Amino acid sequence: MDEQLFFKKLNNLCTSKDIFYFLSSLEVMSDTMAAGALQRISEVEVDDNGLKNPALLENEVFRALCFQFEFESSKLSDTGLLTALQALIKLRIDPQSTLMTSLLSESEERLGRGQLTAENLCSLGESLLELEGPSCVMLEQIVNHMQERDIERWSPREIVMVYKILQVTAREGKQCQNLLNRLNSVTLRTFSQLSPKFASVILNSLVVLRQTRAVLLVTALCKHSVKHVPYFTDHELVNVLEAFLYFGQNLQIFTEALERHVPTSILTMHPQTVSKVMHYCCKKMILSKPIFDAVAEGFISSADRLTTDQIAAYIIPFGTLNYLPPSASSLFRKLEAVLHTRLRHFQPHTLLNLLHSCVLIQRYPINFLPKIFSPYFLQKLQAQPPGLNRVVMSQLTQLFLTVTLECPFYEGPKLLSKYQVKACPTLHRSPDVHLFKRVKTGLLYLLKKRIYFASEVSTPYFYVVDIEIKLDEDGFVLPAAQLEEVHRRIALCVDGQNRFCAHSHNLLGEEAIKQRHLQLLGYEVVQIPFFEIENLQNTRKMADYLHKKIFPCTYG
Numbered sequence: 001m002d003e004q005l006f007f008k009k010l011n012n013l014c015t016s017k018d019i020f021y022f023l024s025s026l027e028v029m030s031d032t033m034a035a036g037a038l039q040r041i042s043e044v045e046v047d048d049n050g051l052k053n054p055a056l057l058e059n060e061v062f063r064a065l066c067f068q069f070e071f072e073s074s075k076l077s078d079t080g081l082l083t084a085l086q087a088l089i090k091l092r093i094d095p096q097s098t099l100m101t102s103l104l105s106e107s108e109e110r111l112g113r114g115q116l117t118a119e120n121l122c123s124l125g126e127s128l129l130e131l132e133g134p135s136c137v138m139l140e141q142i143v144n145h146m147q148e149r150d151i152e153r154w155s156p157r158e159i160v161m162v163y164k165i166l167q168v169t170a171r172e173g174k175q176c177q178n179l180l181n182r183l184n185s186v187t188l189r190t191f192s193q194l195s196p197k198f199a200s201v202i203l204n205s206l207v208v209l210r211q212t213r214a215v216l217l218v219t220a221l222c223k224h225s226v227k228h229v230p231y232f233t234d235h236e237l238v239n240v241l242e243a244f245l246y247f248g249q250n251l252q253i254f255t256e257a258l259e260r261h262v263p264t265s266i267l268t269m270h271p272q273t274v275s276k277v278m279h280y281c282c283k284k285m286i287l288s289k290p291i292f293d294a295v296a297e298g299f300i301s302s303a304d305r306l307t308t309d310q311i312a313a314y315i316i317p318f319g320t321l322n323y324l325p326p327s328a329s330s331l332f333r334k335l336e337a338v339l340h341t342r343l344r345h346f347q348p349h350t351l352l353n354l355l356h357s358c359v360l361i362q363r364y365p366i367n368f369l370p371k372i373f374s375p376y377f378l379q380k381l382q383a384q385p386p387g388l389n390r391v392v393m394s395q396l397t398q399l400f401l402t403v404t405l406e407c408p409f410y411e412g413p414k415l416l417s418k419y420q421v422k423a424c425p426t427l428h429r430s431p432d433v434h435l436f437k438r439v440k441t442g443l444l445y446l447l448k449k450r451i452y453f454a455s456e457v458s459t460p461y462f463y464v465v466d467i468e469i470k471l472d473e474d475g476f477v478l479p480a481a482q483l484e485e486v487h488r489r490i491a492l493c494v495d496g497q498n499r500f501c502a503h504s505h506n507l508l509g510e511e512a513i514k515q516r517h518l519q520l521l522g523y524e525v526v527q528i529p530f531f532e533i534e535n536l537q538n539t540r541k542m543a544d545y546l547h548k549k550i551f552p553c554t555y556g
C-alpha cells in the first residue's frame with residue numbers, strides 16, 4: 001500500500017483492535033509504516049494514567065511487529081528506528097528488555113557516527129528524556145551535534161528539547177551557561193511562535209536552571225502565557241504558575257485570564273492545579289473573588305476526594321486574605337465534616353495552619369482545639385520540622401487568645417504558658433516606614449510634644465501597637481509614660497499597602513484579627529490606611545486628618 005494512503009487510513013482508526021485488524025490485511029509494509037502503527041497504538045492506548053489495556057502487548061500482530069524491530073534493528077531507517085523507540089517507551093515497554101536494548105544500542109551507534117538529522121536527534125533526545133535515569137553521555141552527544149548546526153535555525157521543538165536536556169544535565173551538576181545564553185537569546189526572538197506546551201516547558205526549564213538573569217525572556221514568556229491560559233493542561237499551568245512565583249512576575253492580565261478560566265474549569269481541574277492556583281494567589285496577596293468563590297464551590301462538591309494537603313491548600317488562603325465567600329456557611333460546614341472524619345490523617349503543622357487560618361476570619365474550630373492544645377499534639381509539632389519555632393508558637397498563642405477573647409464558652413484544655421509567646425513576630429507586616437514617619441510628624445504637629453504618644457508599643461497581650469495614645473477620664477491626652485489615671489487607650493494602626501491584599505482595600509487576615517483583638521482588650525482602635533493619607537500633601541493636612549480621625553468630638 002502507498003505510504004500516504006496507509007497513514008491516512010491509520011490516523012482514522014481510534015482503537016488498537018481496529019489498528020491490528022487493518023495491519024493484518026496488509027501483506028507487506030515499510031519500517032516507517034510499522035513504526036507509525038506502533039506510534040498510533042501508543043496515541044490511542046496511553047493516557048495520563050498509563051496503558052489503558054495491557055493485554056494488547058500480548059496481541060500476535062503487536063508481537064510480530066516487535067520481533068521485526070528487535071532482530072532487524074540494523075536494517076531500519078533512522079526515522080523508523082527512532083519512531084518505534086518513542087512509541088515503545090510511551091507504551092511502557094521494559095527498558096531492560098532485549099527489544100529496547102537492541103533499539104537503544106543501535107540508536108547510540110548511529111548517534112556516534114553523526115548521521116542523524118536534526119529531526120531525528122530531537123526524537124532520540126525526547127525518547128531518552130522519557131526513560132528513567134537517562135544516559136547523560138548520549139544526551140550531551142545530542143547537544144554537541146545540535147550545536148554544530150546554526151542555532152538561529154533551530155525549530156521551537158529543537159529549542160525545547162535542548163532546554164529539557166540541559167535541565168537533566170544540570171541535575172548532574174553540569175551547567176552549560178554559554179549555550180544557555182545563546183539559547184535564551186534565540187528563544188527571545190522566537191517566543192511568539194511557541195505553543196502552550198512549549199512555553200510551559202521552557203518556563204519550567206528556566207526555573208530549574210535558575211535563569212534569574214534572563215529577565216527579558218522570562219517577562220516575554222510570562223506575557224505570552226496569558227493568551228494560552230485556557231489551553232494549558234493542568235501540568236502545564238502548574239509549571240507556569242511556579243515560574244511566575246519563582247521569578248516574581250506580577251501581571252494583572254494574567255490574573256484576569258485566570259479569573260476567566262478557573263470558574264469555568266473548576267470541576268474538571270485536577271485538585272493539585274487548584275491548590276497551586278490558590279497558593280499563587282496567597283503568595284501574591286491576590287484576592288480574586290471569582291477564583292475564590294469558584295474554589296469554595298469546588299471544595300463543597302469534592303472535599304471528600306481531596307488529600308489533607310489539598311484541603312489545607314484550598315482553605316488557608318481564605319484566612320490569609322481575609323475573605324468569606326457567599327457560600328461560607330456551606331464551605332465551613334463541609335470543612336468541619338471532613339475534619340471530623342479525617343482529623344488523624346492531617347500532619348500536625350498542616351492542621352495547625354488550617355485551624356489558625358479559620359480563626360482569622362472568625363470561624364472558630366472549637367471542637368478541634370482540645371487536640372491542638374494537648375501535650376501529645378504539641379510534642380508531635382515539636383518533633384516535625386520546623387518544630388516549635390517562633391511562627392508556630394505565635395499561631396498557637398493566637399489560637400489560644402482567640403478562644404479566650406472571642407469564645408468565652410470554651411471550657412477545654414488551655415495552652416500551657418511555656419508554649420505561648422509574649423510578642424507577635426512582625427515579619428513583613430511591620431509598619432510602612434515612610435508612612436509611619438509621616439503619621440508621627442502629623443501627630444507631633446497636632447499634639448505639640450513627642451511625649452504624648454508612643455510608637456511600636458508592646459502590650460502584655462501578644463500584639464504590638466503601632467502608636468498608642470493615653471487619655472484621662474476627661475479625655476485629655478496623658479504623657480505616654482504615665483501609668484496612673486489612664487482611662488482610655490487609643491491604638492493607631494498605621495496600615496500600609498503591605499497589610500492589604502494586592503490592589504485592594506481588603507485587610508489581610510493577620511491584621512484584621514489583631515485589630516479585632518485589640519478592641520476586645522479595651523483599646524479604641526483607629527485605623528490609618530495608606531489610601532486615606534497618601535494624597536495629603538503637607539504636615540498641616542495630615543494633622544487635620546488625624547484630629548478628625550482620632551478626636552472626632554473636638555474636631556472643628
